[in-house]
Amino acid sequence: MSNIMKEDGFNYAFNPKACESCQGKCCTGESGYIYVNKTEIENISVLLDMPIKEFVNQYLFKKMYKYSIKEVVYNGSYECVFYDRESNGCTIYDARPTQCKTFPFWDYYKTRVEELKLECEGVIDV
Ligand code: SF4
Ligand code: SF4
Secondary structure, eight states: OOOOEEOTTOSEEEOGGGHHHHOOTTTSSSOOOOEEOHHHHHHHHHHHTOOHHHHHHHHEEEETTEEEEOEEEETTEEEETTEETTTTEETTGGGOOHHHHHTTOOGGGGGOHHHHHHHOTTEEEO
């Protein structure tokens, strides 16, 4: 059975098998914002068994009126602090933000498929 994912309104599909060999390109590379809302902050704090305040101080920074997850720099790559190189995975996977869950199906990419393909090798034409 095919695992290819499609979303209404998007003229591309996604093959999650590509993640196995990709080395987390969407969690690493260029610096970016990984936004978390109030509910997501609460959920990640619960998952990490940390008081919300401590979690916010340790792992988030403020960008205007929103919070984003901090990054660490590894060999010139800006990596989400929750990306684990060894397992090539997300250490807060079950509580990861919507932004991460919905990638690569972001409105921004609806008209920028070629740009997206450079970022994500799992993206395929339909
Ligand atoms: S960039 Fe694409 S293929 Fe690579 S880990 Fe992210 S979703 Fe998977
Ligand atoms: S929260 Fe997880 S899925 Fe999202 S960028 Fe960080 S490591 Fe990647």
